[in-house]
Amino acid sequence: MKRALLFLLFVFCLCFAYWNRYQPVSLDLVAPTIKKAEIKGEVNKPGIYSIKWEATIQDLIEEAGGLTEEADVQNLTLLENVEPDSTIMIPSSKETAHLISINSASKEELCRLHRIGPAMADRIIAYRQEKPFSTLEEIMNVKGIGPKLFEAIKNQISL
Known part of the structure; x- marks a missing residue:
């Protein structure tokens, strides 16, 4: 009986010593x-x-x-x-020397682009006067320029 009580006391002390000693660390915070x-x-x-x-x-x-x-x-x-x-x-x-800037090019320079005529050049100029282009893809917001035309001219233009 004495041994059993000593064993239980030892287990109790051991559990008490390690209680709340280790806390899990969340790796999400690292x-x-x-x-x-x-x-x-x-x-x-x-x-x-x-x-x-x-x-x-x-x-x-x-x-x-x-x-x-x-x-x-x-x-x-x-x-x-x-x-x-x-x-x-x-x-x-x-490489960029031959690119045409859609934010600063004149009407004549824009007309040099593949499939861009005077009317389309005027629409590009009118659009950029309201808000300058921040990405090349934004040129597709101009009426008449869709994904196919953008693919045709994207290697010829810069901001």
Whole structure:
């Protein structure tokens, strides 16, 4: 009987010592600190880089050794945060030299686009005077420009 009481006392002390000692940790609250992103085009060392979670496109460019002399970052927002597992393409100034800006092109320049005539150019100009284009896809809001026409001109236009 004495042994049984000692055993129960030991078990009680053991349980009391470990009671509320360990608390589960929720892994949902742990935020990642790094992410991977790929950078291509006119940078000195294109590739996939591990960057800080709050890194911007400028930080990714610096990680890739900086820009080449032919880089054109006019249409990039360098302070924009890089999305995880995204690809950033730095275009060449040679590639963008022939692109027509839908936010600043004249009527004659817009008429050089495939299947864009004077009437359509006037509609594009009228639309951008109300609100400048923020994305290339927004040009499909102009009456008469649908997905097929956008596909035909998207490689000829820039913001």
